[in-house]
Amino acid sequence: MKSCRLFIYTLLLLLFTMPAYSVNSTVKPVEKTVTETPVHPIEKEWKELGRKEKRAKKKEMRKELKSALKEIKKEKNSNTEISFALLIVLAILLPPLAMYLYEGEINDRFWISLLLSLLFVLPGSIYTLYVIFSES
Numbered sequence: 001m002k003s004c005r006l007f008i009y010t011l012l013l014l015l016f017t018m019p020a021y022s023v024n025s026t027v028k029p030v031e032k033t034v035t036e037t038p039v040h041p042i043e044k045e046w047k048e049l050g051r052k053e054k055r056a057k058k059k060e061m062r063k064e065l066k067s068a069l070k071e072i073k074k075e076k077n078s079n080t081e082i083s084f085a086l087l088i089v090l091a092i093l094l095p096p097l098a099m100y101l102y103e104g105e106i107n108d109r110f111w112i113s114l115l116l117s118l119l120f121v122l123p124g125s126i127y128t129l130y131v132i133f134s135e136s
Contacts, residue, residue, distance in 0.1 A: 091132060095124035102132055 049057070090098035099113040100106060109131060117124030 087132060088129070091128040092125050095121070095128040099128050099131065102128075 046054070046057075087098055087102060090101065095117045096110060096114040099110045103109055113124050113128050113131075115124075116127050
């Protein structure tokens, strides 16, 4: 009975303390002000170019982009070869660490590698090498 009274009192308190909103209140629309965005000087130059000049610039940019992508691929391939070799050495010395670095997270394969390495290092190394070579 007391909890019912307490509930009713809190409801009444909330009803009487809430701010009163009038039903007929009008909402004034917010005026939008248009501001000019600053134009970069390169954009101005681009707009001033003719059709043929734009085509020529686009071709130059494509060539530069292709050459940059080729350089990135070369660097990536050389880095992956080095990292793959280091991963193999780690798989022989510390199989769980190699598995963690290969997977990027601690998952079931990591725990299997750790368990096999705790039993004896050779099974853990074989398992880790098998996983690394089978997926690459």
